[in-house]
Amino acid sequence: MSAKHLHERAEQAERELDLVWQPLTIKNVTLRNRIVRSAHGTGFARGPVTETLKAYHMERARGGVALSFGEGGQVHWSSPGFLDLTTDDIIEGLADLASSVQAEGMKLFQQLMHGGPTLYAHDGSAPWAASAVPDPVLGLVPHPMTKNMIDEVVEGFAAAAGRVRQAGLDGVELHGGHSYLFSSFLSPATNHRTDEYGGSLENRSRILFEALRAVRDRVGPDFVVGVRLSPDGADHMTTADDIRQVIARLETEGLVDYLNVSYGSHYRRSKLIGVTREPRNYMVRQATGEITRQASLPTMVTGRVLSLYDAEEILRNGEADMVSMVRALIADPHLVKKTREGRHQEIRPCISCNQACAGGLTSRGLMGCVVNPACGHESERGDHVLTISPRRRTVLVVGGGPAGLEAARSCALAGHRVVLHERTDRLGGQLKLIEKSPSRSDVASLLPYYESELARLGVEVVLNSALESREAVDAVGADRVVVATGATPRRDGFQAWRPAEAPAGLAGVDVLTGWDVLNGAEITGPVLLVDELGHYEGIDVAETLVRAGHRVHHVTRFSNLAANIPVAYDYAAGPHAEELYKGDYELHTRTLVHAVEPGGATVAPIAAPNRIRELEVNTFVFMSGAVPDHALTARLEGIPELYVIGDALGPRTLEPAITEGSLAAARFEEGWQRATWVRYSGGSSV
Secondary structure, eight states: OOHHHHHHHHHHHHHHOOGGGSOEEETTEEESSSEEEOOOOOSSOSBSOOHHHHHHHHHHHHTTOSEEEEEEEEOBTTBOOSEEOSSTTHHHHHHHHHHHHHHTTOEEEEEEEOOGGGOOOTTOOOOEESSSOOOTTTOOOOEEOOHHHHHHHHHHHHHHHHHHHHTTOSEEEEEOOTTSHHHHHHOTTTOOOOSTTSSSHHHHTHHHHHHHHHHHHHHOTTSEEEEEEOOOOSTTSOOHHHHHHHHHHHHHHTOOSEEEEOOOOTTSGGGTSOOTTSOTTHHIIIIIHHHHTTOSSOEEEOSSOOSHHHHHHHHHTTSOSEEEOSHHHHHOTTHHHHHHTTOGGGOOOOOOOOTTTHHHHHHTSSOOOSSOTTTTOTTTOSTTTOOOOSSOOEEEEEOOSHHHHHHHHHHHHTTOEEEEEOSSSSSOTTHHHHTTOTTTGGGGGHHHHHHHHHHHTTOEEEOSOOOOSHHHHHHHTOSEEEEOOOEEEOOSOOOTTSTTOOOBTGGGSOEEOHHHHHTTOOOOSSEEEEESSOSHHHHHHHHHHHHTTOOEEEEESSSSTTTTSSSOTTTTHHHHHHHHTTSSEEEETTEEEEEEETTEEEEEETTOTTSOEEEEOSEEEEEOOEEEOOHHHHHTTTOSSEEEOGGGTSOOOHHHHHHHHHTHHHHTSTTOOOOOSOOOOOOTTO
16 A cells, blocks of 8 residues: 555545544443553553653543553563562552553553563563473473462462552453464363363463453452453464353353453564554454454454544444554554644654554663654653753754654754755655555555645755755855755675675676665576665565566575564564465575676575575675765755754664654754664664
8 A cells, every 4th residue: 555545544534534534432441532541561561660661551532542551560580570560569550650641641551471481581481381391482380279279369469459459450361362372272272181171172271361350359349351362373382263162151150341352462463563564454354354343342452553433433333333443543642632633644653663662662661662662761752842942043954864854843843944855856754665566555655744744844845955065055044054964875895704805706796785676676597686775775676576476586685584673583574474474585694795607606604604595596686775965964064053863864774764854953953852762673683
């Protein structure tokens, strides 16, 4: 789907929305609309509730969300959680969080979870699970739970639920899916027990029912209790039919008041947080819709729901009563409010890249957002705290890529007159390349967003204008200059492990870049693709070549495909690899190119340079990184108010480009101080 189509669909959404605005009552809790946020980790709290976590939830409450969840709560010492619900110390902080968001009209539930085989305790002891089956990610052999251990954990769930009710929250949810404790019992592949907790589905679900009964006894009949369940998505494990049977029993016993149904597990991690290769609403289409349609209790679904139009479609199809939008509300916490007010073009779109949300939590311990630098900094950053500058200036932005676009936007929001000069005939920079990606073109939805934002804010955009001299810049009459001229891909065959020399024979062959491939360069296979980046761009280029029917030798210094995407391999690169291997594709990991010549290339492992392999090659594509365009910056040396951002400062990823652009307005105010200890999400090489 093109970026233009996405924007047209958003405009259509405003005319057709109806069901998303309808209130919904779950027992005695009434939600103001059908848009909710299911539980997810942020890293903003590690034990007690923090001001950072509170500010994060408050901004979504002010943005119109009907219901949010406290992230996974610890119920027992054997499995850590983000919020520690094992002592009464949590009550005061939870109460403050609950009362604060409730005052803004949003309800708050708390998720209770035990990681089972996926986590081990703070003391390093073995994880607890149904059987001694190691989780494929954690890889530790769990301790098969005895009856006493089961009873102890069940009591932990009940005690935690009691504290949640005491704190004044509106409900609790037990997490029964995604490879965690209850899921390890439900799945016949991980439950090898021969006692009353193994064998039949009734036995495998026994611990879940015991925990739900204990929670219900502790909180009473009037407090909302829900459960999250998920088919595992892998063969010989928990199926959609298993989940349907469990739900039928739950409804018969009246143990829960709503159902949260999702999809995936550690055995199919690509389904847990789907990247752009997954279609919108993918969980509903692939697994959960067939389950929730048959349920009589209120139901919740999720899975790359990016707009209220997507949510409306789910509601109209009878596939759910509530729709969870997590990443879309990370990207724009005011998505609901903006849509309600007819400001859909102002919604900052989620691009489902997972680089700073799931990737940030993985690589730096804190969630962020590539397109929303205010995520996790709600108290001090973002449109809601940006003030009009006391002195209106004229700001010149040179370069219309992501960094320049965000800089122009932030400066215009601060009340400055902004003029943006772009050397080509269209804004977008490298985003224009992503439009041509076989599986990630949705990322280019940022383009119409920025185009409409700059028009709304009155930014003067001058296309086909390359400001290449000090005189040309001075002629604009700007008080402040932002240089966002980007970078140019290098063609010198650079490889980081051999920085002093290019592959032998390079001068004798034509070298293409990844940009050339995406721009439609003529290719004759077989192709040598040298990937020094280890990121999404390598996937885009490889997929373009494979889908065109070429044999591709993908050579990378990293240990796996796209190793520098900060989220775990199985979430992002793994599913792309599955598609690539359906074609004539070979990945040479931890490998360098030693020599090239017309018709061939010589490669060898980094660890064994004597193990030479000759490859038949007709086209040579080197993705050796990029060189920043410093030419204009050098000519502007001496201008006191000069701010160089994005790839013009140093080629990196989309996250620093947009973050640096967003800080441009503050950069020009008195009292500005350089940030310290800023870390963006990094992959295996960082």
